[in-house]
Structures are given as C-alpha cells and as structure tokens.
Amino acid sequence: MAVVKVQKMANDALIPVRGTIGAAGYDLFAYWVYDSITGNFRCDLPVVIYPNERVVIGTGIKMAIPVDYYGQIVPRSGLAAKYGIEIPNSPGTIDDDYRGEIKVILKNGGTNPFAVECGMKIAQII
Numbered sequence: 001m002a003v004v005k006v007q008k009m010a011n012d013a014l015i016p017v018r019g020t021i022g023a024a025g026y027d028l029f030a031y032w033v034y035d036s037i038t039g040n041f042r043c044d045l046p047v048v049i050y051p052n053e054r055v056v057i058g059t060g061i062k063m064a065i066p067v068d069y070y071g072q073i074v075p076r077s078g079l080a081a082k083y084g085i086e087i088p089n090s091p092g093t094i095d096d097d098y099r100g101e102i103k104v105i106l107k108n109g110g111t112n113p114f115a116v117e118c119g120m121k122i123a124q125i126i
Contacts, residue, residue: 004071005064009101013060016125025074025124028104030116031060045118049108054088057104057122065096072126073104079122084110087123094125 006015009031016026032041034056041058049055065071073092079085086107094102104123108114116122 002066002069004066007062007064009060009062014119015061016059025126027076027121028059028073028102028123028125030057030118030120030122032058033116034058034103043118046115048113048115049085049106050113051084051108051111054105054107055116057106057116059102059104059122061102062099063094063102063125064099065094067096069096070094073102074124074126076121076124080109083112083114084108085114091126 008015013031014029016028018026030045032043033045033047035042047055063071071094073087073094075087075090086109088105088107092105102125106116106122
C-alpha cells in the first residue's frame with residue numbers, strides 16, 4: 001500500500017477523509033477561492049457560482065503522491081445530481097511530482113446559482 005503524505009497550508013484547512021470505510025475516494029473540502037482579476041486566492045468563502053460559470057477552489061492542502069502513482073480529482077455525485085456542479089476537466093490528474101496546493105475547478109452546469117462555503121465537500125480524490 002502506498003502512503004500519501006498530506007500537509008495543511010493553514011491550520012484550519014481540512015485533511016481529506018473517506019466518507020465510509022468502503023469509499024473509493026477521499027473527500028476534498030473548500031478553503032480558498034481563486035480571484036481571476038488579481039490572480040490571488042481569497043479566504044472569503046462563500047462564493048457564488050452562477051450558471052455556466054467556473055471557479056477555482058483551493059483546498060488549503062498539499063499532497064505528496066508517491067512515485068509511479070497519480071491522484072484523480074473527481075466530482076461528488078450528489079453535487080452533480082442535485083445542483084449540476086461539475087468538474088470540467090474530470091478526472092483532474094495530480095502527478096507524482098506535483099507539490100503545490102490541490103485545487104479544484106468547479107463549473108455550475110445547473111440553472112440556479114450555487115454557493116460554495118468554507119469546509120464544504122467539493123470533490124473527491126482517488
């Protein structure tokens with residue numbers, strides 16, 4: 001079994017967790033939002049994603065994927081089914097040599113605005 005090291009970038013960031021013992025993926029939680037105007041991450045969640053809009057959400061964590069492995073960022077089926085929230089590049093790939101923050105691109109494919117709050121489960125990593 002490979003060991004994945006996880007590092008918090010902020011004390012109150014949440015470490016990925018499995019929802020159940022049989023879950024294939026680990027839940028990722030929202031921590032920052034990317035501001036496309038300034039090019040910086042802001043801590044002022046919640047942020048509203050309007051229909052057909054995309055935002056980049058930071059998780060506040062870094063991971064060390066072992067050599068010869070990779071991580072996949074995949075959607076949460078509940079967010080997709082209930083609200084139309086998608087990950088447009090799904091599955092997002094985390095290479096074994098990437099050591100930056102884990103970020104998730106969310107797109108609102110639904111018809112209503114959707115609010116992403118700090119600590120909300122936004123995706124899974126497998």
